[in-house]
Amino acid sequence: MVTGCPMLSSSLHRPLGELLCDATEQILWPLASGRSRGKLHCRVGHGQATYHRYDPRQGLHQITYGVRMVEAKQQAESAAAWLSTREITRRRYFGGTVSPLNLLAHTCCHEFAHLLQQQDGKRYHGSVHNGHFYQILDNLHAQGQGNRVQGFLAEQAQRRGLPLSDQPLRLPDPTSARAQWRVGDKVFFGEGQSHRVGHILRVNRKTCTVACPALRGELRYRVPLSLLRREEAALTA
Ligand SMILES: [Zn+2]
Structure with a gap:
């Protein structure tokens, strides 16, 4: 149990967050970079906040993966409340299996779908998770991008000796x-x-x-x- 110890938590979860950055840049970003001349910068944040933001002046997309989000998705109790858990379950991504590996792979797809949504000009204040967003997200999974990210994360985590379970989480009632x-x-x-x-x-x-x-x-x-x-x-x- 690592919850509550910031040093230990970030020493385990920050490198996993960096893998999310690598997967987004190497696997997903090529799908978008052909459509615009924008740039992408991915980073690991200190807290839970995980988001995509766009700076139109610099043409810069930024995706932040919070280290506390990475931590929260390792265990059923803390993972249950996240939107990505509901999306995997309800939309049957990865066959509906909620595991830490699938949650993190899906998080990359979720944030990247916001990037594509922004490129399409379909991101509206107060309605970010709209029909257009889920069309993009469904497409990413249907094209196998979720599986590619999942495979990348599993292989890189194993290579670096980072714990990243693919076992289903038993979600609380x-x-x-x-x-x-x-x-x-x-x-x-x-x-x-x-x-x-x-x-x-x-x-x-x-x-x-x-x-x-x-x-x-x-x-x-x-x-x-x-x-x-x-x-x-x-x-x-
Ligand atoms: Zn979102």
Whole structure:
């Protein structure tokens, strides 16, 4: 159990994060670089935040993989709340098998799909996980890019002696999901037009009270635990 020890955590998980950067640059980026003259810079961040952002002045795409995200996806309890877990399960990527290896391979595809979505001009504020995004993501997996990234990560991790399990995680019962949430956690819920991003004010028995920024002040929602997700793209710049 490495949770709670920043030194040990980052010594194990930072090199895995660097492999995600390598996979994105070597396997996925060639699919996009033919379509524009932009550049890509991938990096490993200190926290959980994992996101794609684009700087139009420099024509620079940046993808950040948070070292705490890499850590969270090693174990069922902490992996359960992430959007990538739900996507693999619901959309049957990798046959629907949620393992640390598949979660990390899928995370590369997810962030890269945001890059392609941005290139297509189909990324809208408040609706980043829209129909166009899932069309791109489905295509990436259907073309076998998820499997290529998965193979790359498995081989490179083994070569470097980094632990990266391909064993399915036993996900916790969603009804006992309360323990995953803390006051202050950044979350989202809803789809399409009703998509909301906010932070947890209070953890209740079956819901969380979530504060979302509004035009004036904030709006509060009581959101069932089963509908809450951690936002991979916490920074949707
Ligand atoms: Zn996303």
